Amino acid sequence: MQYRIRAGRQTVTVDETLLDRAVRYVDPVRARARMAARLQLAAAGGYTGAARSSRRLGAWKPGGGSADADLLPDLAALRERSRDLVRNAPLASGAINTVATNVVGTGLMPKAQPRRAILGWTEERAAAWKRTVEQEFAAWAECTACDATRTQSFYGLQDLAFRSALENGDCFALTPMIERPGVRYATAVQLIEGDRCSNLDGKSDTPRLAGGVALDEHGAPVAYHFRREHPGELRLTTRTWDVVPAFGAESGRRNVLHLYGKRRIGQTRGAPYLAPVIEAFKNLDRYTEAEIFAAVANAMFAIKVKTPEKTGLSPLESAVTGQTPGSTATDARESNWDGTLTAGLVVDLGQDEEVDSFTPGRPNAQFDPFVMAVLMQMGAALELPVEVLTKRFQSSYSAARGALLEAWKFYRNRRAWLAEAFCQPVWETWLAEAVARGAVDAPGFFADPLLRYAYSYATWHGDGPGSIDPAKEATAVEKRLQIHLSTLDQEIAEYSGGDAESTLEQAGREKAMREKHGLESPAPTAAGQGARPAGDDADKADDGEEDAAPPRGYGLTLNLDNRMGGKSTRKVDFIEDADGHIVGARETVTHVVSEVTELEGAP
Known part of the structure; x- marks a missing residue:
């Protein structure tokens, strides 16, 4: 039985429960008061999105589970x-x-x-210590000995760990000490797929054990349960687990790194990056496959033959059997044409037969607009503009730059997460061993946590985003440096992932080499030369820009092509102001000129 009440424009409906029925059977008066109270409570809500009586939303009853309750039962399928x-x-x-x-x-x-x-250090001492530490780390990170499987460098491990976390939702990294002959450091990194982390002996989840992660009373991980083999392994496996403490009992050393994006409070494991769009991707893949099949099927129909009733072979039968009209005795016909197509074909048709052209309906003209509309929604969930998701930049310079800038907000966020969850902990673990072995001098490293932090602090930089308009972006960098909005070190790190110290050292060596061989250094561009409009005007100029003007201030005469026995020539004269800056150009086109291409006014 249902009870309804009208509250303004909203009709509130309350279903009678089994308890309500029991109360009504025993005490109808109390049951009526009970239902009135329930109706008043239901009508008190002010959000139409929560209306349970709505025809459009009434069947929408999502669960209200915790982070782990919503994720862990579906994690394997995801x-x-x-x-x-x-x-x-x-x-x-x-x-x-x-x-x-x-x-x-x-x-x-x-x-x-x-x-x-x-640390109380001078700048010179800090710089010297920095060089020593970075050289020691490079010797470890660029060698495959840093990988427990000895197959990848530390930078390859970064890519593999990040990809695994994206695909699977999370990834685990152990930091075992593996002594090997000829290897300077024992610290190694062992990556483990998320499938192997599960509750010991298949036990059910509890408040202290969820998804293979054992927690303390504060919800902090204290141990991880790993199966010794992957559950999907083809070879014969044993159902055995290893329980690995999250931290060393006495040293506090990190034994396990858990890479996952935490989106809800109390979330123990991570969801795959594609989780919100799995269904959309699958349906789009099916739709694309169906359109391709339809286009192929349409391409197979060249013509159609009209025959008297029940005398021809249907197109579907031809496709299934591989036969053409006239290829079997039962399909014999009066004409001399067997249904195949050849060049210069002359067809002698039988009585009441005619050949008609076939108008294909594929490729579907609406396929691309529809797919792009769907991808725009999927890109929003993935934080990738549709131009970046499809690698399709067909709009203006401003639109392309805006799409890339939006994408790089996401990339920088994920880069900071990877550095925090994986790179920095590995760096600190390695540095502790380097200090313990005496390869790096760090007094008080193990005695004082503050000193350990001071020694261990590092920043992480990767490849730059590249440039759409290098000249304009270089000008912007120059202006930022002039007004002290940035530093040279920051700009170099953002552009190429390098640093100012090594870049300037290399520039100094190159300058000395040029001087040694009598070569002049590149002259800086004169102030104001090649100036471009700023702001929106610059974007508009770039949107319509095809080719950049030649940087030299003299005329050019170019032979372009043959026309009626002569040559077409385009002459461009650059106009300079009193300071020698190019301020314009004048073009002259002639169609009959000398056979010799001239370069007028060249220095």
Whole structure:
């Protein structure tokens, strides 16, 4: 039984429960008062989005579980479907590749930044210590000995760990000490897929154990349960687990790094990056496959033959059997044409037969607009503009730049997360061993946590975003440096992932080499030369810009092509002001000129 009440424009409906029925059977008066109270409570809500009586929303009853209750039961299916899309769906694979390429690229490089104020160091001492530490770390990170499997460098491990976290929702990294002959450091990194982390012996989740992660009373991980083999392994496996403490009992050393994006309070495991769009990607992949099949099927129909009733072979039967009209005795016909197509064909048709052209309906003209509209919504969920998701830049310079800037907000966020969750902990773990072995001098490193922080602090930089208009962006960098909005070190790190010290050292060496060989250094551009409009005017100029003007201030005469036995010539004279700056150009086109291409006014 249902009870209804009208509250303004809203009709509130309350269903009678089993308890309500029991109360009504025993005491109808109390049951009536009970239902009135329930109706008043239901009508008190002010959000139409929560209306339970709405015809459009009444059937929408999402669960209200905790972060783990909503995720963990579905995590295995989400992982498997995400991997399948990455393997077989081009757009899904492209999304993962695009994010990994821009976030990790060739690898995030550390820049040691010892806190001089805490350590009481001079700038020179800090710079010398920084060089020593970075050289020692490079010797470890660029060698495959840093990988427990000895197959990748630390920068390859970054890419693999990040991709695994995107595809599977999370990734684990162990930091075992593996002594090997000829290897300077024992610290190694061992990556583990999320499938292997599960409750010991398949136990059910509890408030202290969820998804293979054991928690303390504060919700902090204290241990991880890992199966010794992958549950999907083809070889014969044993159901055995290893319980790995999250931190060393006495040293506090990190034993396990858990890479996952935490989106809800109390979330123990991570969801795949593609989770919100798995269904959309799969349906779009099916739709694309169906359109391709339809286009192929349409391409197979060249013509159609009209025959008397029940005397021809249907197109579907031809497609299934591989036969053409006249290829079997039962399909014999009066004409001399067997249904095949050849060049210069003359067809002698039988009585009451005629050949008609076939008008294909594929490719579907609405396919591209529809797919792009769907991808715009999917890109919003993935934080990738549709231009970046599809690698399709067909609009203006301003639109392309806006799309890339929006994408790079996401890339920088994910890069900072990777540095915090993986790179920096590995750096600190390695540095502790380097100090313990005496390779790096760091007094008080193990005695004082503040000093340890001061020694361990580092920043991580990766590949730059590249340039759409290098000249304009270089001008912007110059202006930022002039008004002290940035530093040369920051600009170099953003552009190429390098640092000012090594860049200037290399520039000094190159300058000395040029002087040694009698070569002049590149002259700086004169102030005001090649000035461009600023702001929106610059964007408009770039939107309509085809080719940049030649940088030299003299006329050019170019032979372009043959026309009626002569040559077409275009002459461009550049106009200079009193200071020698190019302020305009004049073009002259002639069609009969000398056979010799001239370069007038060249220095």
